[in-house]
Amino acid sequence: MEKPVTWRNMSDNDKPTPQDQRSKAMQARIIRASITCLDRLGYAETTFARIQAKAGVSRGAITHHFPTRQALVAATAMELLAKALGPVERRAANADQPEPVRALITRAWGQVVNSAGGRAMVEILVACRTDKELYHLLEQRLHDWDAQSRASINRAYRGSGADPDDAELLWSMTRNFLRGLVLHDKFVSDPAYLARMVDRFAGLIETQLIPLPAKDMP
Amino acid sequence: MEKPVTWRNMSDNDKPTPQDQRSKAMQARIIRASITCLDRLGYAETTFARIQAKAGVSRGAITHHFPTRQALVAATAMELLAKALGPVERRAANADQPEPVRALITRAWGQVVNSAGGRAMVEILVACRTDKELYHLLEQRLHDWDAQSRASINRAYRGSGADPDDAELLWSMTRNFLRGLVLHDKFVSDPAYLARMVDRFAGLIETQLIPLPAKDMP
DNA sequence: CTTTACAGACCGTTCGTTCTGTTTTTAAGC
DNA sequence: GCTTAAAAACAGAACGAACGGTCTGTAAAG
Numbered sequence: 152m153e154k155p156v157t158w159r160n161m162s163d164n165d166k167p168t169p170q171d172q173r174s175k176a177m178q179a180r181i182i183r184a185s186i187t188c189l190d191r192l193g194y195a196e197t198t199f200a201r202i203q204a205k206a207g208v209s210r211g212a213i214t215h216h217f218p219t220r221q222a223l224v225a226a227t228a229m230e231l232l233a234k235a236l237g238p239v240e241r242r243a244a245n246a247d248q249p250e251p252v253r254a255l256i257t258r259a260w261g262q263v264v265n266s267a268g269g270r271a272m273v274e275i276l277v278a279c280r281t282d283k284e285l286y287h288l289l290e291q292r293l294h295d296w297d298a299q300s301r302a303s304i305n306r307a308y309r310g311s312g313a314d315p316d317d318a319e320l321l322w323s324m325t326r327n328f329l330r331g332l333v334l335h336d337k338f339v340s341d342p343a344y345l346a347r348m349v350d351r352f353a354g355l356i357e358t359q360l361i362p363l364p365a366k367d368m369p
Numbered sequence: 370m371e372k373p374v375t376w377r378n379m380s381d382n383d384k385p386t387p388q389d390q391r392s393k394a395m396q397a398r399i400i401r402a403s404i405t406c407l408d409r410l411g412y413a414e415t416t417f418a419r420i421q422a423k424a425g426v427s428r429g430a431i432t433h434h435f436p437t438r439q440a441l442v443a444a445t446a447m448e449l450l451a452k453a454l455g456p457v458e459r460r461a462a463n464a465d466q467p468e469p470v471r472a473l474i475t476r477a478w479g480q481v482v483n484s485a486g487g488r489a490m491v492e493i494l495v496a497c498r499t500d501k502e503l504y505h506l507l508e509q510r511l512h513d514w515d516a517q518s519r520a521s522i523n524r525a526y527r528g529s530g531a532d533p534d535d536a537e538l539l540w541s542m543t544r545n546f547l548r549g550l551v552l553h554d555k556f557v558s559d560p561a562y563l564a565r566m567v568d569r570f571a572g573l574i575e576t577q578l579i580p581l582p583a584k585d586m587p
Numbered sequence: 588c589t590t591t592a593c594a595g596a597c598c599g600t601t602c603g604t605t606c607t608g609t610t611t612t613t614a615a616g617c
Numbered sequence: 618g619c620t621t622a623a624a625a626a627c628a629g630a631a632c633g634a635a636c637g638g639t640c641t642g643t644a645a646a647g
Contacts (some may be wrong), residue, residue, distance in 0.1 A: 611624105
């Protein structure tokens with residue numbers, strides 16, 4: 152009752168005990184079901200009962216690891232954020248310079264935003280707008296993630312705009328644009344139109360966001 | 370009990386009867402409260418009880434005009450969509466040619482998307498993703514509105530891209546970008562960053578979307 | 588023997604919807 | 618115009634379902 156330690160302190164380099172492994176596996180299982188529910192049912196319908204059924208675990212298992220619904224969704228968001236940094240930190244195949252901007256944007260769309268996890272993240276962000284308790288749990292992490300994402304871009308690209316932080320500005324715009332596409336889907340009857348929007352947008356950003364040669368990277 | 374005729378047939382040019390006026394006023398009052406609730410509480414917390422309290426009307430009044438929650442939100446969406454076409458169809462002050470693109474985008478952001486109605490619309494679009502009943506009520510209207518919005522842009526601007534429908538593609542991208550900003554707010558600590566994103570984006574679109582002289586308009 | 592990991596019953600609240608009344612407007616017969 | 622019956626516009630009680638959170642009990646790990 153004292154404190155529901157959702158994440159054990161792993162700073163000391165203990166080997167993970169069997170109990171830790173079991174806990175981590177259970178949490179991962181619950182979070183995976185949470186992502187599916189958020190994507191397919193939305194935040195409001197992502198209830199304990201739904202996740203319980205989808206994950207095939209008991210009610211007690213969920214409430215033990217995540218005392219409130221907001222805590223569960225927050226944990227889900229952190230999991231998604233951790234995975235979402237992949238494309239930004241990826242280097243081009245020849246590693247001599249960063250990935251071309253068009254390829255970067257295309258992959259960010261196809262593999263991150265336009266996936267079950269990406270759509271789940273949109274649900275969480277929308278919920279953050281009105282659920283103060285959820286936002287309180289996530290605010291710091293979202294800001295940290297944003298800073299990390301911008302720093303990664305600054306390391307590998309430069310912007311052609313006036314401001315010195317133009318590269319991260321352009322990348323913030325790109326993330327924002329791709330996220331919006333999840334909702335624009337409802338306006339168009341032809342899904343291919345979204346791909347055209349991505350392509351046209353990538354063409355615009357491509358002229359502004361220039362890959363830095365590897366030797367110029369800090 | 371037969372059919373809850375929410376909208377009376379006004380195709381014939383009768384003068385609106387007192388009862389119609391009263392109905393319309395009540396519906397507007399409920400919808401106004403619905404917009405406020407959607408903006409401040411989100412779709413999930415926009416309940417009959419909340420709207421009832423905010424609008425100061427009885428439960429029966431709401432259920433009489435809107436038999437289900439989805440019907441109420443759908444009516445709210447139609448109201449918002451009707452208002453949202455304003456900036457697109459507006460002409461420049463001198464009327465010799467359409468409004469400059471930068472001014473158009475700035476106004477679309479400040480007066481449409483980044484307003485209580487704009488944020489409410491984002492909530493509705495997100496809800497459409499997972500609420501099939503709501504989406505069924507709105508799908509056709511959303512597609513029609515999309516076509517109307519694109520047609521308005523095509524009438525007053527031309528795109529500099531390869532495709533003949535480049536203008537409407539660029540405008541779809543702009544709408545999508547501005548909508549996403551409502552959520553990007555949660556990532557940044559400084560709200561002014563959103564304004565910078567709008568400005569940078571407007572600068573990009575400005576080079577691609579060219580106002581047509583009035584004489585060239587159909 | 589204590590603590591953690593789970594299991595599942597339980598509870599007060601709130602939800603959307605349905606329903607039965609009451610008042611106001613409309614339409615019809617005269 | 619006046620009377621009157623039907624219909625529409627509300628008002629508000631009632632209901633079952635489902636929600637999040639809590640609480641007690643059991644097995645496994647430390």
